[in-house]
Amino acid sequence: MAKWTPKHEAPEPLEGPVVATITGGTILWFVLFLVQLPFYGWFDERGHTWWLWTCLAGGGLGLIGVWYVRRRDQALKRAAREKASAA
Template sequence: MTPPRRPDPPPMRTNDVRVALVGTVAWAVALAVLLVAGTPSGDRWWLWVCVTGVVTGLFGVWYIPRLQAGRERLEASRAARREAAVEEAAQPAAQAEAAAGPGATRQDAVTRSPEPSETSETSEADV
């Protein structure tokens, strides 16, 4: 038998914009070195690789904060929906306890709770 699995640790918070900025600066330094020293044997594609790295890095610096904000909004809305579902699930139990009357036990409330309604639109007669 395997031991029970430990829960996952929370996600590590990192500064992704700083990482993208450091990469962008590295590509810019490589571009400057190539412009000053010249490209090896006249291959100009090295320059374009560096330019692409700088442009991609600048896009990352612009995009990452928007991506993280969107993820935080999504997580907040999911948490709100979970809380609403928990509250909604707690309401029928409270109503059943109130319907059981004073002096009734929790078991009495459960046995006297109304039957769940049929959620399917088709019945056995339709099948």
């Protein structure tokens, strides 16, 4: 097992517009759900209704993700302000 252990440290995580990315993805999941909703009968006849429910679940989980990343972003900004005021 030791031969598979990496020899270098993991890089720092990349920071970017996380809140905007998660919000955009959540909106996309809900739009996909709404676009497929009028075709529910077609999906039901072919046994593909899971496509609709996957989109709805993605949107619901995305709402949790938006809440999470907004709180994380606020905490990071608060920590940066406290560090700057302490220095």
